[in-house]
Amino acid sequence: MTDEQEKSTVEPIRVGVLGARGRMGAEVCRAVDAAADMDLVAMVDQGDWLFNAADAGAEVVVDFTTPDVVMDNLQWCIDQGISAVVGTTGFTEQRLDQVRGWLERKPGVGVVIAPNFGIGAVLMMQFAARAARHFESVEIIEQHHPRKLDAPSGTATHTARLVAAARAEAGLGPTPDATKDEVAGARGAEIDGVRVHAVRATGLVAHQEVLFGTLGETLTIRHDSYDRVSFMPGVLLAVRAVRTRPGLTLGLDALLD
Numbered sequence: 001m002t003d004e005q006e007k008s009t010v011e012p013i014r015v016g017v018l019g020a021r022g023r024m025g026a027e028v029c030r031a032v033d034a035a036a037d038m039d040l041v042a043m044v045d046q047g048d049w050l051f052n053a054a055d056a057g058a059e060v061v062v063d064f065t066t067p068d069v070v071m072d073n074l075q076w077c078i079d080q081g082i083s084a085v086v087g088t089t090g091f092t093e094q095r096l097d098q099v100r101g102w103l104e105r106k107p108g109v110g111v112v113i114a115p116n117f118g119i120g121a122v123l124m125m126q127f128a129a130r131a132a133r134h135f136e137s138v139e140i141i142e143q144h145h146p147r148k149l150d151a152p153s154g155t156a157t158h159t160a161r162l163v164a165a166a167r168a169e170a171g172l173g174p175t176p177d178a179t180k181d182e183v184a185g186a187r188g189a190e191i192d193g194v195r196v197h198a199v200r201a202t203g204l205v206a207h208q209e210v211l212f213g214t215l216g217e218t219l220t221i222r223h224d225s226y227d228r229v230s231f232m233p234g235v236l237l238a239v240r241a242v243r244t245r246p247g248l249t250l251g252l253d254a255l256l257d
């Protein structure tokens with residue numbers, strides 16, 4: 001049998017998309033449809049029956065919905081024994097623990113949750129975590145389109161946690177800051193001691209800068225997604241991997257190694 005014949009005998013992955021009419025969901029449907037090793041078997045949005053995905057025999061569900069519905073969707077997928085790739089934001093530690101609890105009851109099921117599927121964004125977070133211990137100061141500036149529902153972004157929150165953990169491990173104290181807020185919010189939000197600023201403007205898609213400072217120098221690590229196609233290689237990578245990774249995988253880092 002030739003390689004080509006052998007390849008054609010491998011069954012395509014049956015994929016369902018939740019949030020299929022949204023900005024990301026629609027792009028995921030196009031990407032899955034175009035992937036030779038995947039079949040798009042269900043497109044579900046608000047008001048549709050979630051069981052459409054199970055009835056269609058979805059093996060992997062991709063969720064790009066909203067923070068207020070994603071937990072119900074995820075619990076349903078796990079209960080059905082369907083692995084899930086989740087890009088929807090809003091995952092606190094408490095929510096992640098809840099997902100781990102559901103997965104314990106379904107040991108064969110895999111879930112990948114990533115705050116950002118852009119390969120460049122994943123690297124930006126890794127570089128920021130690596131730089132963190134060398135700089136006294138750090139602030140995060142995230143910039144997104146104005147139809148985004150949440151602030152700060154999932155990416156900024158995740159970056160802040162990574163940077164804070166690296167600073168703590170290096171024994172760094174709080175960042176120096178003598179400023180007193182004259183107007184509430186002027187210095188941004190604080191996540192694990194790291195200041196995060198959220199900008200919303202028409203024309204933007206998804207962008208982030210991590211600004212580090214120390215004596216006589218600054219370092220800026222910046223990532224820009226100009227188009228939602230930037231997230232698709234990461235989403236497809238996770239769809240291909242998720243069934244072989246039972247339990248919870250956080251972020252794309254382990255899939256890129």
Ligand SMILES: NC(=O)c1ccc[n+]([C@@H]2O[C@H](COP(=O)([O-])OP(=O)(O)OC[C@H]3O[C@@H](n4cnc5c(N)ncnc54)[C@H](O)[C@@H]3O)[C@@H](O)[C@H]2O)c1
Nearest residue numbers: 019021022023024045046064065069087088089115116117
């Ligand atoms: N991880 C990443 O790389 C990444 C990238 C972009 C966006 N996001 C996140 O993905 C989410 C979606 O972003 P978006 O810009 O596509 O938003 P969007 O508002 O364009 O799309 C959300 C879609 O979900 C649908 N929806 C709502 N409730 C639903 C339900 N119960 N079942 C099925 N569908 C339902 C809505 O009708 C809508 O079509 C947000 O949380 C956003 O922050 C993550």
Ligand SMILES: O=C(O)C1=N[C@H](C(=O)O)CCC1
Nearest residue numbers: 089115116148153154155206
């Ligand atoms: O457009 C959005 O919404 C995005 N959300 C994610 C986040 O909150 O980090 C990823 C970037 C795009």
